[in-house]
Amino acid sequence: MSRYLLNFVTAFFLLGASLFERVPVVRADNPISPGFPYGTEKVRGVSLGGWLILHPWITPSLFNDLNSSVVDEWTFCEFQDTSVARAALENHWDTFYSEEDFANIAKAGLNHIRIPLGYWAFDVQPGEPYIQGQLPYLERVIKWATKYGLKVMLVLYGAPGSQNGFINSGHILSVPEWPFNQTDIDRTLAIIQRLESMFANYPSVVPMIGALNEPAGFIPGVLDTARQYYRDAYTAIRFPFGSDKQSNTVMMIHDTFQPLSNWTDFMSPPDYQGVVMDTHLYHGFTQAELEQTEDEEIEEACAHAANITSLNLWTIVGEWCTAFTDCAPGLNGRGMGARYDGTYPNSTFVGSCDGLTGSAETFSDEYKTFMRRFWEAQTTAYETGIGWVQWLWKTEEGAGEEWSYSKGLQYGWIPWDQTDRLYPNVCG
Ligand SMILES: *[C@@H]1O[C@H](CO)[C@@H](O)[C@H](O)[C@H]1NC(C)=O
Ligand SMILES: *[C@@H]1O[C@H](CO)[C@@H](O)[C@H](O)[C@H]1NC(C)=O
Ligand SMILES: *[C@@H]1O[C@H](CO)[C@@H](O)[C@H](O)[C@H]1NC(C)=O
Ligand SMILES: *[C@@H]1O[C@H](CO)[C@@H](O)[C@H](O)[C@H]1NC(C)=O
Ligand SMILES: *[C@@H]1O[C@H](CO)[C@@H](O)[C@H](O)[C@H]1NC(C)=O
Numbered sequence: 172m173s174r175y176l177l178n179f180v181t182a183f184f185l186l187g188a189s190l191f192e193r194v195p196v197v198r199a200d201n202p203i204s205p206g207f208p209y210g211t212e213k214v215r216g217v218s219l220g221g222w223l224i225l226h227p228w229i230t231p232s233l234f235n236d237l238n239s240s241v242v243d244e245w246t247f248c249e250f251q252d253t254s255v256a257r258a259a260l261e262n263h264w265d266t267f268y269s270e271e272d273f274a275n276i277a278k279a280g281l282n283h284i285r286i287p288l289g290y291w292a293f294d295v296q297p298g299e300p301y302i303q304g305q306l307p308y309l310e311r312v313i314k315w316a317t318k319y320g321l322k323v324m325l326v327l328y329g330a331p332g333s334q335n336g337f338i339n340s341g342h343i344l345s346v347p348e349w350p351f352n353q354t355d356i357d358r359t360l361a362i363i364q365r366l367e368s369m370f371a372n373y374p375s376v377v378p379m380i381g382a383l384n385e386p387a388g389f390i391p392g393v394l395d396t397a398r399q400y401y402r403d404a405y406t407a408i409r410f411p412f413g414s415d416k417q418s419n420t421v422m423m424i425h426d427t428f429q430p431l432s433n434w435t436d437f438m439s440p441p442d443y444q445g446v447v448m449d450t451h452l453y454h455g456f457t458q459a460e461l462e463q464t465e466d467e468e469i470e471e472a473c474a475h476a477a478n479i480t481s482l483n484l485w486t487i488v489g490e491w492c493t494a495f496t497d498c499a500p501g502l503n504g505r506g507m508g509a510r511y512d513g514t515y516p517n518s519t520f521v522g523s524c525d526g527l528t529g530s531a532e533t534f535s536d537e538y539k540t541f542m543r544r545f546w547e548a549q550t551t552a553y554e555t556g557i558g559w560v561q562w563l564w565k566t567e568e569g570a571g572e573e574w575s576y577s578k579g580l581q582y583g584w585i586p587w588d589q590t591d592r593l594y595p596n597v598c599g
Contacts, residue, residue, distance in 0.1 A: 203409075203445040205421050206378030207282070207322050209485055214558025215550075215589060216283030216324070217276060217576045218490065219312070221563065222267050223305050224289050224328055224341055228501035230267065230567045233259060242505045244289065244329075245342040248300040257302050264308040267565075270315045272577075276564060277319035279580055280589040284321050285489065285560045286312070287384065289329030289341045293362045296331075301341070317376050324560070325366060326381030326423065326489075331355040334397075335387040338504065350386065350393040356400055359383065364407040367420060371411045374419035379447065380408055381423040381489075388427025397427050398437065405438065409445060423447040423489070431478050431486070439483045447557065448482055451490035452549075455497050461511050461521045465541050468495055472548040473598035479556040486556040491549055492563075492574050493542040493584060498524035499571030531572040531582045542573070542584035548597045550589075 207214070221229030225244040234241060240250045248256050276284060286309065291301030316323050329341035332348030332355035340347075349355045363382055370377040382404035386397040401424045408422040426434060426448060438446045452475055454460050454468055463471065479486050496511040497503055508514025512524045526533060553559035565577045572578040579585030586592075 203417055204419050205445060206374035206419060209421060209557050213554050214283050214487055214560065215281050216285055216560035217281055217564040218285040218287065218560055218562045219268060219564060220287060223264065223292065223309065224287050224339060226338060227505040228499050228571055230263065231501065231570055232567055233263060234505060239506055243338045243341060243343045245300060248302050253302065260302055261304060264305060268312060272564065273315040273319045273321060275577065277321055279587055282322060283324055283560060284316050285324045285326055287326055287328035287339065290327065290331050290359065290362050291329065291341065293365055294358060313376060323377045324379040324381060325377055326384050327363065328384045330359045330383055334383055335385050337385065347387050350390065350396045360403055360407060363404050367408045367411045367418065371418045371420060379421040379423055381449065382408065383425065385425050386427045388429045394427050394429055394433065401438065405443065421445045421447055423449050425449045431482050434482060436483065447485045447487050449487055449489040452488055453491065455495045458510060458519060461496060468545060469548045469597065472545065473552050476552040476555040479553065488553040488556060488559040490562045491559060492561060493546050493579060494573040495545065496524065496527050498528040499574060502571065528571055528573055530569045531578040534582065539582055539584045544594050544597060546585055547592055547594045551598045
């Protein structure tokens with residue numbers, strides 16, 4: 172607690188200093204022309220989760236032989252011989268995705284891929300164990316995506332110091348450091364500037380950059396820190412050529428887990444152009460959600476539409492899934508149990524996880540039928556905004572396949588043809 176307060180006070184004094192002070196004025200005669208017709212055509216995408224940022228539940232084989240200190244990418248690099256860790260990472264970056272995946276993503280009628288990135292692909296400082304070498308693999312994947320007509324959203328998931336302490340930031344921490352450390356924030360802005368400079372001239376390849384995924388807005392003060400960061404990142408992403416010429420790169424921000432009503436009028440047109448609000452909608456991480464009946468799940472999914480259309484900003488549901496439990500082994504952290512079956516600390520048994528996770532081959536028809544209805548309800552609701560990106564395209568064979576878009580296609584709970592609806596009136 173005292174460390175937390177200290178950080179908070181430090182952040183307070185540092186807030187004044189910022190890399191980019193002035194937001195250039197958007198000129199009406201020079202409007203943004205994005206590389207995808209956002210707002211006209213719906214975004215339908217999948218994330219390449221667990222690829223450039225490790226998740227033990229997505230690729231358990233990378234972790235099986237490692238001791239229990241290894242829980243995320245940071246400790247994967249910290250608690251192994253560097254050359255061993257590097258070889259494992261290089262092999263994973265090289266093989267987890269192949270060109271065939273991109274052919275299938277396109278064949279499934281999807282138009283976007285979302286790639287989570289960690290800052291360490293660009294900048295590693297002394298004391299940080301992270302291993303570099305991701306960029307050639309990223310470049311290869313972007314080429315494959317482009318070959319199959321897929322747009323790439325590059326999203327910064329891991330900031331120096333971690334913006335949320337979650338595993339998807341690369342580093343599990345009880346108190347994230349990024350929100351309270353201006354050096355970390357400035358390093359992050361420099362990375363966003365670099366990312367934009369790599370793709371500013373290729374908006375049809377990378378039409379959108381996510382400035383920072385899931386800052387911990389539930390911690391006092393962090394919402395305001397994130398807002399200031401997003402204003403600064405706007406200058407980096409939208410004005411890479413100087414203050415009198417806009418780029419065509421759309422910038423994505425995240426709601427920091429706060430109700431969208433906290434973002435009313437934030438970075439909205441006409442003063443700001445090309446800003447997308449990202450919200451993440453999961454249904455399996457709280458006791459109340461886990462206890463819902465199937466019909467209640469569907470009802471809640473459909474009800475999201477009202478919030479998604481409440482902002483004067485393009486709104487996307489950039490993470491969601493058809494899984495409605497937290498049963499996938501390690502989903503809540505390596506070695507942690509599930510709330511659903513009461514094996515997670517302080518949780519209350521709702522049901523057995525048997526048959527709800529693992530290989531899709533073992534899923535009952537009833538389970539798959541519900542996931543199909545849930546998928547149709549969610550995509551219907553989320554397309555009231557500019558569209559959606561589902562988490563995620565694939566897991567390692569046999570791991571948490573209820574999360575896998577590609578397994579959904581194979582086993583029929585997701586249609587190959589996006590318009591092939593079994594429940595066209597699912598949301599009334
Ligand atoms: C795991 O291995 C690392 C490296 O040998 C060691 O530093 C760490 O203490 C080990 N953790 C456990 C829980 O044994
Ligand atoms: C802030 O983060 C930097 C690394 O980006 C680190 O060197 C520095 O010690 C941190 N400052 C504080 C006050 O924690
Ligand atoms: C979000 O808005 C509500 C009021 O609508 C307010 O009570 C709450 O404090 C806001 N959250 C933050 C983090 O400021
Ligand atoms: C919509 O947002 C409000 C808060 O602004 C929240 O109370 C409500 O639960 C949200 N609706 C859904 C379906 O998430
Ligand atoms: C479980 O509850 C105890 C007592 O309230 C608390 O100290 C602990 O942090 C909780 N554990 C988790 C994982 O939530």
